[in-house]
Amino acid sequence: MQDNIDRINTAINRLKTADDVALVAVSKRQPPEHIEQALAFGLRIFGENQVQEAKARWADYQTQYNDLELHLLGPLQSNKVSDAVALFDVIHSVDRLKIAEKIASECQKQQKKIQCFIQVNTGLEDQKSGIDVARLNDFYQQCIDLGLHVIGLMCLPPLDEEPAFHFALLRKKAKELGLQNLSMGMSSDYETALRLGATHIRVGSALFGARPSQ
Ligand SMILES: *Cc1c(COP(=O)(O)O)cnc(C)c1O
Numbered sequence: 001m002q003d004n005i006d007r008i009n010t011a012i013n014r015l016k017t018a019d020d021v022a023l024v025a026v027s028k029r030q031p032p033e034h035i036e037q038a039l040a041f042g043l044r045i046f047g048e049n050q051v052q053e054a055k056a057r058w059a060d061y062q063t064q065y066n067d068l069e070l071h072l073l074g075p076l077q078s079n080k081v082s083d084a085v086a087l088f089d090v091i092h093s094v095d096r097l098k099i100a101e102k103i104a105s106e107c108q109k110q111q112k113k114i115q116c117f118i119q120v121n122t123g124l125e126d127q128k129s130g131i132d133v134a135r136l137n138d139f140y141q142q143c144i145d146l147g148l149h150v151i152g153l154m155c156l157p158p159l160d161e162e163p164a165f166h167f168a169l170l171r172k173k174a175k176e177l178g179l180q181n182l183s184m185g186m187s188s189d190y191e192t193a194l195r196l197g198a199t200h201i202r203v204g205s206a207l208f209g210a211r212p213s214q
Contacts, residue, residue: 015194026204029211049074095119104146122166123158152181163189167196
């Protein structure tokens with residue numbers, strides 16, 4: 001794992017065009033010993049894509065490590081928002097009004113400030129989560145009106161397309177909105193994402209090794 005961490009950090013230093021880049025270690029479905037190892041190597045920023053799995057795994061560590069930062073990457077259902085707001089520091093998958101409203105009201109109720117990324121469906125894929133590019137400006141304004149702390153945009157390019165196009169589009173949209181942060185790039189394409197301005201790369205298998213499929 002140390003080799004993988006070194007390789008990714010070297011790429012960050014060599015290729016980044018943003019001032020600061022956070023490596024979000026995507027720990028979903030990884031065995032507990034991989035988490036222990038990553039913590040021992042000093043990693044503190046972790047990404048998960050399911051609220052229940054993340055809660056079971058991280059609740060105890062949160063009391064042990066006060067510098068832990070947990071990021072929710074996967075789609076959020078409204079009945080999980082309360083747990084998500086309690087557990088996570090950052091949510092990368094804000095993509096529809098109902099969820100934005102629920103996050104805003106839970107933040108108020110729990111007196112917690114969550115950093116949010118709006119997930120953009122840059123590939124116009126029907127089945128994919130994310131707000132359509134054409135609706136992004138209106139949705140962003142709605143999020144601001146709700147009092148959400150929107151810090152940037154996130155995308156997940158279609159598997160069969162050149163990711164650079166999607167990253168460049170996301171960067172353009174963030175710039176138009178005056179947003180500083182770009183959550184883009186995974187194991188297969190984080191180098192491209194770094195060149196195009198990523199501030200948060202979300203890396204799972206290239207860091208921990210392949211994960212069990214379910
Ligand atoms: C699983 C996942 C990742 C990490 O994927 P790898 O290919 O293992 O790096 C990144 N982002 C999201 C939204 C994911 O669900």
